[in-house]
Amino acid sequence: MRRRKSDLGYRTRKVEARRRLVANQTEEERALSNEKKRRRMAQMRAERRAARLENAQSQQSCSVASKMLRSHRNKRKKSNLGRHTRAAERRRRLVANQTEEERALSNEKKRQEMAQIRAQRRAVKLADARLRAHQSCSAASDLLRSEQNECYGLKVDEGFYYKGFTGPISAEILMEEYEESNSNNLNALPSFQNNAISEVLWNMDRNHHYWL
Numbered sequence: 001m002r003r004r005k006s007d008l009g010y011r012t013r014k015v016e017a018r019r020r021l022v023a024n025q026t027e028e029e030r031a032l033s034n035e036k037k038r039r040r041m042a043q044m045r046a047e048r049r050a051a052r053l054e055n056a057q058s059q060q061s062c063s064v065a066s067k068m069l070r071s072h073r074n075k076r077k078k079s080n081l082g083r084h085t086r087a088a089e090r091r092r093r094l095v096a097n098q099t100e101e102e103r104a105l106s107n108e109k110k111r112q113e114m115a116q117i118r119a120q121r122r123a124v125k126l127a128d129a130r131l132r133a134h135q136s137c138s139a140a141s142d143l144l145r146s147e148q149n150e151c152y153g154l155k156v157d158e159g160f161y162y163k164g165f166t167g168p169i170s171a172e173i174l175m176e177e178y179e180e181s182n183s184n185n186l187n188a189l190p191s192f193q194n195n196a197i198s199e200v201l202w203n204m205d206r207n208h209h210y211w212l
Contacts, residue, residue, distance in 0.1 A: 022030065095103065 022033075025033065098106065
């Protein structure tokens, strides 16, 4: 509030000083001052008109450019539409001018092409499905084999460890256990242990090193 009152007083004092200045001026000085004000106001009005005209011209140029671009796009759409229509009409005339045999051959060729495309797609899908199934089955079989090996008491740790032995088992010991279990039915090992021993022997004989 204080600032507004001070501004108001400043403006009032300024207006009063202007009035005193005008009252103290002679007729010639007053005429010169008024002419100077008129010129300044005319110059300001001319600048404003020029700014408005320039703004209007820029807007008009933008609108003209947008209209030209829109018309160009419309023409291009129309030309493309005409081209598609002409191509379709050309195909219709070609089909209409074909004989029954030519039309049948063309249809058969199209059917063969579509069948080949479908077969390729099916082959790709089948190969993908087989790959996924193989990956999932191999992972499951590895997990099952590891669990079976733990149940049999066989471990891969610098050789094979069998239940009842404290050190690595050689092929001769496994063969003796296997033959003894097969020859003596009363003291035979359980079937799953026989299977485990035979599998170990087969792998050892095949690869010449210890692995499950």
